Amino acid sequence: MSEPILSIEHLSVQYEVGAGTFRALRDVSLELLPRRVLGIVGETGCGKSTLGHAIPRLLPEPPARITSGKIGFRGVDLLSIPKWRLPTIRGTEIGMIFQEPLNSLHPAYRIYDQIVEAIKVRRFRERKGSSTLGPDLQPHDYSRTPGAPKASEMLTRSVIPGIAVKPPRPRSRENPELREEVLEFLRLVRVNDPERILELYPHELSGGMRQRVMIAMALSEKPSLLIADEPTSALDLTIQAQVLTLMKELMEEVQTSILFISHDLGVIAEMADDIGVMYAGSLVELGPATEIFERPRHPYTKLLLRSVPTRHKEAGLLTTMTGSVPNLSRLPSGCAFHPRCPLARPSCAVDPGPPLVPLQEAVTGERRSACYLSNEVESMP
Amino acid sequence: MSEPIVRTEGVTKHFPLGRSFGEFLQGQPGLSVHAVDGVSLDIAPGMTLGLIGESGSGKTTLGWLIARVFPVTAGRVYFDGEDVSSLEGRVLRRWRKNVQVVFQDPVGSLDPRMRVWEIVGEPIRAQTSGIRRSTLRERVSDLLPSVGLPPDCLDQYPHEFSGGGRQRLSLARALSVNPRLIVLDEPTSALDVAVQAQILNRLVLLQRESGFAYLLITHNVAAVRFVADRVAVMYLGKLAEVGGVHDVLDRPLHPYTKALLAALPVTDTRRRRTRYKLSGEIPTLIRPPPGCRFSTRCPFVVDRCRVEEPALRDLPGRPGQLVACHRAEEVAEIPPTALLESLAPELPEAIPRITEA
Numbered sequence: 038m039s040e041p042i043l044s045i046e047h048l049s050v051q052y053e054v055g056a057g058t059f060r061a062l063r064d065v066s067l068e069l070l071p072r073r074v075l076g077i078v079g080e081t082g083c084g085k086s087t088l089g090h091a092i093p094r095l096l097p098e099p100p101a102r103i104t105s106g107k108i109g110f111r112g113v114d115l116l117s118i119p120k121w122r123l124p125t126i127r128g129t130e131i132g133m134i135f136q137e138p139l140n141s142l143h144p145a146y147r148i149y150d151q152i153v154e155a156i157k158v159r160r161f162r163e164r165k166g167s168s169t170l171g172p173d174l175q176p177h178d179y180s181r182t183p184g185a186p187k188a189s190e191m192l193t194r195s196v197i198p199g200i201a202v203k204p205p206r207p208r209s210r211e212n213p214e215l216r217e218e219v220l221e222f223l224r225l226v227r228v229n230d231p232e233r234i235l236e237l238y239p240h241e242l243s244g245g246m247r248q249r250v251m252i253a254m255a256l257s258e259k260p261s262l263l264i265a266d267e268p269t270s271a272l273d274l275t276i277q278a279q280v281l282t283l284m285k286e287l288m289e290e291v292q293t294s295i296l297f298i299s300h301d302l303g304v305i306a307e308m309a310d311d312i313g314v315m316y317a318g319s320l321v322e323l324g325p326a327t328e329i330f331e332r333p334r335h336p337y338t339k340l341l342l343r344s345v346p347t348r349h350k351e352a353g354l355l356t357t358m359t360g361s362v363p364n365l366s367r368l369p370s371g372c373a374f375h376p377r378c379p380l381a382r383p384s385c386a387v388d389p390g391p392p393l394v395p396l397q398e399a400v401t402g403e404r405r406s407a408c409y410l411s412n413e414v415e416s417m418p
Numbered sequence: 419m420s421e422p423i424v425r426t427e428g429v430t431k432h433f434p435l436g437r438s439f440g441e442f443l444q445g446q447p448g449l450s451v452h453a454v455d456g457v458s459l460d461i462a463p464g465m466t467l468g469l470i471g472e473s474g475s476g477k478t479t480l481g482w483l484i485a486r487v488f489p490v491t492a493g494r495v496y497f498d499g500e501d502v503s504s505l506e507g508r509v510l511r512r513w514r515k516n517v518q519v520v521f522q523d524p525v526g527s528l529d530p531r532m533r534v535w536e537i538v539g540e541p542i543r544a545q546t547s548g549i550r551r552s553t554l555r556e557r558v559s560d561l562l563p564s565v566g567l568p569p570d571c572l573d574q575y576p577h578e579f580s581g582g583g584r585q586r587l588s589l590a591r592a593l594s595v596n597p598r599l600i601v602l603d604e605p606t607s608a609l610d611v612a613v614q615a616q617i618l619n620r621l622v623l624l625q626r627e628s629g630f631a632y633l634l635i636t637h638n639v640a641a642v643r644f645v646a647d648r649v650a651v652m653y654l655g656k657l658a659e660v661g662g663v664h665d666v667l668d669r670p671l672h673p674y675t676k677a678l679l680a681a682l683p684v685t686d687t688r689r690r691r692t693r694y695k696l697s698g699e700i701p702t703l704i705r706p707p708p709g710c711r712f713s714t715r716c717p718f719v720v721d722r723c724r725v726e727e728p729a730l731r732d733l734p735g736r737p738g739q740l741v742a743c744h745r746a747e748e749v750a751e752i753p754p755t756a757l758l759e760s761l762a763p764e765l766p767e768a769i770p771r772i773t774e775a
Contacts, residue, residue, distance in 0.1 A: 045472075080610040080611070080612060081581075081610050095718075147666045197570075201641050240707065243699050243700070245699065273472035273473055273637065273700065274472060274637060274639075274678055274679060274682060275677055275681045275694075275696055275700075275715075276471065276472075276682040276693035276699070276700070277681065277683070278680070278681035278696070279694055279696070279697065280685075281683075281694070282693040282694045285690075286693065287694065289689060291575070298612060300459055301613070301683060301687055302611065302685050303682065303683025303684050304683045306683065306684070306685045306686055306687050306689065306690075306691060307683050307687075307689045308690070308692075310690075326687045326690070327687045330685055330686075340612070341611065342613070342685065344611050344612045344615035344687060345611055345615075345640060345646075346614075346615065346618060346640045346641055346643060346644035348643070348644065349641070349643065349644060349663065349664070350622045350644055350645060354622065355615040355618060355619050355644065356615070357612065357615045357616045357619060359579060360579075361582070361613070
């Protein structure tokens with residue numbers, strides 16, 4: 038078995054705000070093997086986006102605080118490396134695609150300029166001749182010069198305060214070679230008429246087209262890990278199917294590992310090799326996709342799968358879970374799911390919480406469930 | 419079949435767009451968004467019509483026209499045989515108790531500064547002048563258990579509720595005046611699947627008890643499959659297909675319905691190895707394509723589709739199912755899965771590879 042690209046060990050994150058401490062991630066451990074797609078599924082507030090943001094260290098700290106754990110990425114612990122090295126990993130080694138592409142694209146720049154920026158940054162790093170994770174790397178540290186603008190600000194800041202920067206319009210100064218490279222990326226994400234798209238601003242594109250541009254930008258840096266956080270949730274059904282098809286095709290070409298986060302069980306089933314199910318900040322089940330869908334071994338997974346409507350009302354009402362998702366600042370004792378669990382025993386309420394334990398009878402790959410009663414899930418009513 | 423509770427005849431809604439002064443001087447015609455174009459359908463009493471379509475298909479506009487949120491541009495809406503498209507003023511307000519709407523956004527549709535009893539009681543107050551506060555509170559607290567809320571939360575504010583709880587409040591508000599029809603505009607889109615199941619069950623139970631009709635507007639095909647008795651599929655302001663829920667969702671006739679069903683992510687990991695064949699974007703509603711509106715993306719398109727607009731018609735052997743497609747007979751038996759193909763291991767040469775060998 039090859040080395041995992043990403044290995045997270047006992048990661049815990051909490052948000053410390055006025056109203057209390059919200060335990061967004063509790064003791065999450067997982068591994069992502071090269072060229073695999075790990076789907077993370079769960080309801081709103083289960084911590085799946087916190088997980089996606091914690092890996093490239095994009096969480097706002099404070100209020101977020103990583104209280105424990107390790108995020109091993111290609112042998113480096115992202116939690117212990119100095120902060121100035123993070124921008125050299127984000128975007129290059131770890132690509133990201135978020136739900137709303139309009140928030141991720143700069144509204145005042147043409148698509149051309151945004152993709153060129155990504156390519157230029159990559160070329161700059163390649164000229165420096167160093168792997169972004171290598172010890173020889175010494176990029177300029179903006180934080181050392183007091184008052185110096187951050188890299189991100191330098192692109193948009195006006196020289197004279199109060200006067201807005203004009204959006205760039207350097208058509209004549211465009212480098213034909215760069216232009217060709219940008220076009221290549223747009224063709225890669227199957228954009229029709231890429232010559233025209235280049236000249237447009239993000240608001241002039243449809244949602245599906247914007248998400249294609251985001252995918253092109255994320256892949257232009259050739260990341261070894263791609264974090265896709267609800268990438269198709271804002272899109273229409275037919276457009277979503279097109280973007281998912283594109284992602285599947287690119288997975289074959291680009292050979293990157295993907296952490297695919299979604300609340301949609303159908304989308305996860307379509308994309309993921311392995312699935313991690315999250316509930317109230319912890320991973321409750323982990324295993325190969327087919328196994329999770331066919332033989333869930335955690336009561337929550339089983340109930341979640343059953344609440345998807347698949348039949349007509351005349352064939353009976355839907356199975357529902359009692360109660361609601363717990364407040365992350367006042368989690369129940371023991372297993373966080375025990376108040377809603379039909380299998381719960383008195384011991385589930387006192388035990389400090391079952392760890393994600395490997396199951397014995399795993400057929401293919403590794404199968405883990407955070408339930409002492411995982412053997413009884415199959416016969417659950 | 420009994421008399422339909424709602425019948426629309428060629429209902430059309432165009433939203434005019436502004437013209438610049440220059441365009442005005444040049445005598446250019448004003449453009450408009452053709453949100454709904456000549457839609458005719460029926461809703462039977464006590465039944466659920468599911469209206470599915472993607473964003474911009476005009477499904478919400480149609481629902482709001484039926485609920486008389488705004489007036490029609492052309493066509494007629496009949497409620498109980500009475501033309502309601504021209505109602506105005508006091509008559510309209512009195513009529514409103516017949517149709518209530520549950521909106522998509524559970525945050526935006528509830529006033530954050532009103533308490534539960536004021537929100538839920540507002541339609542009652544609008545219909546009954548001079549109702550006493552204590553009577554109103556009593557009626558609201560009697561109503562809350564029917565949507566699964568405790569009767570003692572009368573003095574809470576909407577922010578104290580979860581998304582599902584707020585949607586229950588919206589539903590209670592709609593139920594408060596005993597309407598004949600409830601227009602559900604994406605009632606579960608903002609909710610998680612587990613909460614969605616609770617709300618859908620509640621909707622079914624309420625309908626069994628009280629016998630009102632639903633117009634369920636959603637892009638969520640799974641929810642429609644569970645709740646609806648009949649289904650209407652809209653694309654770019656027009657009806658593509660109408661029929662019984664099992665007919666439309668299991669044996670679709672219109673290529674767009676097939677495309678929509680093929681795009682539906684289902685919890686089946688075998689779909690991992692498939693690619694979706696439909697390409698193209700949804701055209702703009704300002705200048706909808708001539709002929710059939712789906713002709714720009716349809717995999718079965720022929721020249722006739724680009725010129726001549728297909729009318730909604732029935733097919734021999736498919737009673738109760740109407741379809742607007744010239745080639746409906748030919749494509750009738752093609753399953754939605756025909757729009758999926760297995761993922762080719764080898765990709766065309768034209769696409770550059772960005773990984774080094």
